[in-house]
Amino acid sequence: MSSTQRTTESADSARIRAAAQLHKWVVAALASDEAQWLDEALTKADVRRSLDIAFSRTGRKTGTGRLTVDIAAQATAASLIAGWQPEHWDLSDAVRILLAIAALEHDPTALDRLARHADIGEQCALYRGLVLYPADVDVSDLVGRGLRTHAQPVFESIAHYSPWPARELDQHRWNHLVLKAMFMDIALWPIQGFDDRRNADLARMALDFAAERYAAARALPLELFRCVAPFASLSEVIRYMPDVQADARGRWQDTVTTRALSLSLWDSTDRDLTEFIRAHSPHEAVIQSGELHWGALVAI
Amino acid sequence: MLALRVSDGKYATERQDRPLCGRPPTENDMNPDIKDSTAIRQMFIDPHAHMISRTTDDYEAMAAAGIVALIEPAFWQGQPRTHVATYEDYLSAILGFERFRASQFGIRHYCTIGLNSKEANDESLAEAVMDILPRFAAKDGVVAIGEIGYDEQTELEDRYFRAQIELAKELELPVLVHTPHRDKKAGTTRSMDVCEEHGIDPRMVIVDHNNEETIDEVLERGYWAAFSVYPSTKMGKERMVRLMKSYGAERVIVNSACDWGISEPLAVAKTAELALSSGVPAEAVHLSCYANALAAYGQSGQISDSHWLTPMEIDQRESFAGNSILRGGREPVVEHHDGRRTPNEAA
Ligand SMILES: [Zn+2]
Numbered sequence: 001m002s003s004t005q006r007t008t009e010s011a012d013s014a015r016i017r018a019a020a021q022l023h024k025w026v027v028a029a030l031a032s033d034e035a036q037w038l039d040e041a042l043t044k045a046d047v048r049r050s051l052d053i054a055f056s057r058t059g060r061k062t063g064t065g066r067l068t069v070d071i072a073a074q075a076t077a078a079s080l081i082a083g084w085q086p087e088h089w090d091l092s093d094a095v096r097i098l099l100a101i102a103a104l105e106h107d108p109t110a111l112d113r114l115a116r117h118a119d120i121g122e123q124c125a126l127y128r129g130l131v132l133y134p135a136d137v138d139v140s141d142l143v144g145r146g147l148r149t150h151a152q153p154v155f156e157s158i159a160h161y162s163p164w165p166a167r168e169l170d171q172h173r174w175n176h177l178v179l180k181a182m183f184m185d186i187a188l189w190p191i192q193g194f195d196d197r198r199n200a201d202l203a204r205m206a207l208d209f210a211a212e213r214y215a216a217a218r219a220l221p222l223e224l225f226r227c228v229a230p231f232a233s234l235s236e237v238i239r240y241m242p243d244v245q246a247d248a249r250g251r252w253q254d255t256v257t258t259r260a261l262s263l264s265l266w267d268s269t270d271r272d273l274t275e276f277i278r279a280h281s282p283h284e285a286v287i288q289s290g291e292l293h294w295g296a297l298v299a300i
Numbered sequence: 301m302l303a304l305r306v307s308d309g310k311y312a313t314e315r316q317d318r319p320l321c322g323r324p325p326t327e328n329d330m331n332p333d334i335k336d337s338t339a340i341r342q343m344f345i346d347p348h349a350h351m352i353s354r355t356t357d358d359y360e361a362m363a364a365a366g367i368v369a370l371i372e373p374a375f376w377q378g379q380p381r382t383h384v385a386t387y388e389d390y391l392s393a394i395l396g397f398e399r400f401r402a403s404q405f406g407i408r409h410y411c412t413i414g415l416n417s418k419e420a421n422d423e424s425l426a427e428a429v430m431d432i433l434p435r436f437a438a439k440d441g442v443v444a445i446g447e448i449g450y451d452e453q454t455e456l457e458d459r460y461f462r463a464q465i466e467l468a469k470e471l472e473l474p475v476l477v478h479t480p481h482r483d484k485k486a487g488t489t490r491s492m493d494v495c496e497e498h499g500i501d502p503r504m505v506i507v508d509h510n511n512e513e514t515i516d517e518v519l520e521r522g523y524w525a526a527f528s529v530y531p532s533t534k535m536g537k538e539r540m541v542r543l544m545k546s547y548g549a550e551r552v553i554v555n556s557a558c559d560w561g562i563s564e565p566l567a568v569a570k571t572a573e574l575a576l577s578s579g580v581p582a583e584a585v586h587l588s589c590y591a592n593a594l595a596a597y598g599q600s601g602q603i604s605d606s607h608w609l610t611p612m613e614i615d616q617r618e619s620f621a622g623n624s625i626l627r628g629g630r631e632p633v634v635e636h637h638d639g640r641r642t643p644n645e646a647a
Contacts, residue, residue, distance in 0.1 A: 049434075049435075052435045053434055053435055053438060056434075056435050056436065056437075056438045056439045057438040057439075059439065059440035060438060060440070060601070060602075116388070116392070117388065117391075117392060117432075117435050117436065118392070118396070119392070119395040119396045119399070119439050119440065119441070120396050120397075120399060120400055121440055122439070123396070150397075150400075151396070151397060151400045152400075153400070
């Protein structure tokens with residue numbers, strides 16, 4: 001057995017345990033009639049028509065609302081699959097994902113089949129489930145369709161709060177995911193593993209994008225500077241920087257904008273840019289202490 | 301957790317000029333500048349609008365006119381479909397992307413699912429569509445089986461009308477009946493006879509495209525009576541207002557039925573405006589242009605005024621309301637005359 005095979009098998013067994021854990025949380029959250037409905041639907045997952053209808057009816061059984069995942073359960077989730085954040089899922093997502101996993105056991109094309117009839121909420125569920133599908137299921141076309149969408153929620157269901165994109169996408173698709181997020185005004189900070197997957201090509205695309213927006217006199221997503229920080233020079237960055245208020249010594253005021261700038265550019269590798277940020281940013285202490293981070297930009 | 305809810309703020313501002321409850325309009329609700337002309341600041345529902353054929357200008361105008369929710373019935377598209385696959389994609393579109401498109405304008409979008417009477421006459425297509433309908437009909441936001449019924453009153457139309465009434469009963473959904481444009485009076489009577497043969501409660505059936513000739517019997521027999529204010533073929537707003545005056549508003553529903561033909565997406569708002577200026581009581585306008593549609597289709601459990609009155613309760617992932625983006629960047633054309641440097645925060 002090769003080491004690749006072993007890794008795949010242990011990843012799959014982690015996914016199976018994660019799905020079993022998800023089932024427990026779902027059953028605990030459902031009323032007993034609905035839990036019984038789900039278990040019947042899962043046992044009939046080999047009957048396409050029955051599974052497809054159960055998938056469609058899910059919203060009527062679960063209502064709207066988040067899956068309840070408390071702090072301890074969040075830790076359990078992360079221990080099963082690094083980066084798994086089911087606290088960002090709805091209960092209906094979780095049920096649909098369990099149904100999709102059950103369907104996959106009988107039909108390797110089940111995801112495409114379900115996606116073909118899926119409304120937006122159902123598409124989101126199918127994409128949130130990416131972390132839990134077996135490794136041998138080919139999701140490449142499905143993900144391609146999702147990333148080409150104009151529906152923001154669908155795009156976010158792939159890009160946000162999931163370890164899947166950073167782990168699985170090749171560089172070309174990853175860069176287009178990031179660029180499209182900025183193009184669609186979608187936040188980058190909920191994209192997991194973002195900093196580690198920055199690359200020179202992405203930095204170049206981001207600067208081109210900045211130039212286009214600049215020419216059109218349109219505002220930029222501030223997180224754009226994160227893409228370029230490790231690759232760009234001060235002169236390449238400074239023309240796109242927003243105007244910010246500063247004191248007599250040139251120290252920026254503490255605002256959400258300057259926090260975003262400080263965080264974005266702190267790990268620049270360009271000496272002039274680093275000096276510029278150290279000279280103007282008032283955030284050194286809170287960045288070093290970890291108090292200021294993307295998840296707490298307005299909270300501190 | 302950080303959430304700079306830019307769009308929330310935007311929506312809140314846009315909605316401030318509308319009364320935030322479903323009560324009938326009073327004089328005070330009207331903008332004093334336009335009291336007796338356009339744009340009544342009241343909430344409306346257009347319970348019959350084929351938005352897949354309309355533009356974003358229409359959505360914008362509808363939102364500005366006070367439409368907070370609309371229902372898109374599955375129908376034919378002018379050109380007959382010849383493959384079940386195109387029918388499937390159509391149903392997916394009115395359940396999916398069209399709902400998203402509407403949300404960009406702050407309008408809640410619902411739909412009805414069904415095999416229409418015209419395409420029921422293509423037997424092989426109809427059989428295949430009947431096979432896929434259950435997969436679509438139970439999805440979120442599907443408020444009825446419809447629009448179904450008769451066109452030429454053929455045997456095939458009859459067969460699939462009945463089969464879909466049974467599907468509606470099974471899924472506990474209301475039925476939206478499209479009454480035929482030709483031989484309308486007899487066709488309307490027959491539609492109701494068939495509903496009763498299948499034992500569906502008239503309160504669960506919305507009979508649409510009524511006129512002066514059909515209204516008596518439809519109301520008499522206990523059905524919801526809908527009117528499509530679609531001047532060329534169905535009903536004009538002056539006639540509609542006359543009907544509101546003589547019949548009142550109980551179980552009367554006004555819609556636009558706007559589609560790919562020459563039609564009027566603002567028909568509900570404009571009819572309401574004409575009704576109010578013609579002396580129809582505000583309560584009757586409120587019922588026929590908002591509350592009755594909500595009550596009739598609300599029986600599906602899939603449409604509720606909480607979706608637009610308290611939008612935080614709904615799934616924000618289906619709209620732009622969940623957006624959380626930081627915008628900034630230098631604006632090349634802006635000059636600050638007082639020399640002040642301004643933080644440029646969209647947040
Ligand atoms: Zn219609």
